[in-house]
Amino acid sequence: MAVSDLTDWLGEFCAPGIALCVKRLSGNDTLANRTHQAGPYIPKEFLFRIFPAINRTDEKNPDHWFELAVDSHMDVRQVRAIYYNSKRSEGQKNGRDETRLTNFGGGASALLDPESTGALTIFAFPLDENGAAIRCHVWVCRHETEEDIAEERFGPVEPGSFVMWSPDQPGLFPPFAARPARCWLEPAEIPPAWLAQFPTGADIVRKTVELRPEHGTPPDKRLLRRRDCEFEIFRSVEEAIELPAIRVGFTTLDDFIARAQTVLQRRKARSGRSLELHTREILIEERFREGVDFQHGPQSEPGKRPDFLFPSQAAYRDPGFPKARLRMLATKTTCRDRWRQVINEADRISVKHLLTLQEGVSEAQFREMTQANVQLVVPEPLIAKFPPAIRTDIMTLESFLGDLRMLNHL
Missing domain, CATH: 3.40.91.80 (Restriction Endonuclease)
Incomplete structure (x- = not known):
């Protein structure tokens, strides 16, 4: 199937009966860093749902072959979903415990092309009546305009995170993280003023520093750990404010769209400034004086x-x-x-x-x-x-x- 317009493609594949996984391709997904991992990483929690036959440890590296079409680049081939399970099946201390899509034929595929590194990519899996994937359609965003169109639909998608949705799972899966930051705030832990008016990005970053001071941690690791923590805080406040309104419901479609747009724009604003605000905090902690040294x-x-x-x-x-x-x-x-x-x-x-x-x-x-x-x-x-x-x-x-x-x- 050749699709030339991303908007039309999203209209077709963001639909009932289709499981979605949205991510940015990393250097380990493509051939950019030459690690030969041979294909995009997809979280086990997602692939096990749609390819249940590979969720096993009594066999080494179980796989499943299926048709995958990269519609953005008019490329169709037979690929496989594989569970590299040596860590669990053979007890290897340094073994693997991850799922990937492989057999793309090298850099000729847009999914392995080093120039696709960082590209926002959408995997759409039509499902049968049992919830198993039949095939896969993929769109690899070719430029910033397409990424903006996709993020208007899914919200910001940051490196190392995933947006996942399956028809049997209400709502979007939370972005996958190997090490949960555990900064989620229960409603009673959220400052009352935040529930009355959504906090600014600077407010949330200050709360992050309070929860994750990370004294003695090198700046590079401190930055990444706090970013994970800050996003958890943001999502917990978002849920505390928005979920009650969603449960009450909407009287008109326009009211629903307006609320959804507010949520989406807030997420985009947070994503746009988060790294900048965390960097400022680290500069100050590293004894650079604002207005004098920076x-x-x-x-x-x-x-x-x-x-x-x-x-x-x-x-x-x-x-x-x-x-x-x-x-x-x-x-x-x-x-x-x-x-x-x-x-x-x-x-x-x-x-x-x-x-x-x-x-x-x-x-x-x-x-x-x-x-x-x-x-x-x-x-x-x-x-x-x-x-x-x-x-x-x-x-x-x-x-x-x-x-x-x-x-x-x-």
Whole structure:
């Protein structure tokens, strides 16, 4: 089936009787980091529901073959869902315990193409009367516009998270996390003012720091742990506020749509600023003084506002302040298409530092970034998801902070 328009495709496959899994392809899913894991990772909780025959440990690596069509790229092939179960079936301490889709024939498939790393991807599985998958249709978003269309339907989809829905499961599955942050707030634990008016992103980040101070934890790990915690807090407050209204019901379709749009826009706003707000907190904790050592949300030139300038907007605008001592940092959860947005920020600064949580880029895209003087900054635990050839050229958050400290002592 050839489908040229994502909007039409969503209309056909976001429908009753179809299970959905939405994610961003990581460097371990594609061939970007050359780990040869041979296909996209899909959580066991999802695949076991729609391919129950692979949920077993009495046989090594059980699999199921089926037809998969990547409709965005007009590619159809027989692939398999496989449960790599050596950790459980053979008791191997370092064995595997994960499910993937494999047999895509190498980089010719859009799902394994290194250039697809970071792409928002939708897997749609039509189900039979018993709830088992018949086949799969996939859309790999080809550019930012398609990702925006998809996120209008599903809400923000961040690297390492999943949106999953199955007809036998009411609502959307919560985003999958291997290590729950356990920051969920029960209604009695939520500040009363938050229930009257939804808290700002800064309010939730401050609560996150309270629950996860992480004293002594390196900045890279602290950032990732707090991001997980913050999202749990956000979802718990969202549920406490929205669920009662949903249970009461709506008198008109317009009322329902308006409420749904409010929820979706709130999620997008949170996703857009979360990384930036967490970064500010870590800078302060690492003893960088706001207004002296860094400035958050300054104006470098008219109409240009990088997320962070170092040491300050005043220093940046002072022609006598050495350019070599200036730095800027942009924060973007994903960078596959959005990295180009930072090129025109802060004209005086030649190298633009970009902090991202995207789980890998292709070597070709990394070269393009480097040629444009964009320096990737990636939390240390995520660097293993990037190609080995470029890992040493990526800065961690901690190494970026070390560079700032050196500048402060010049």
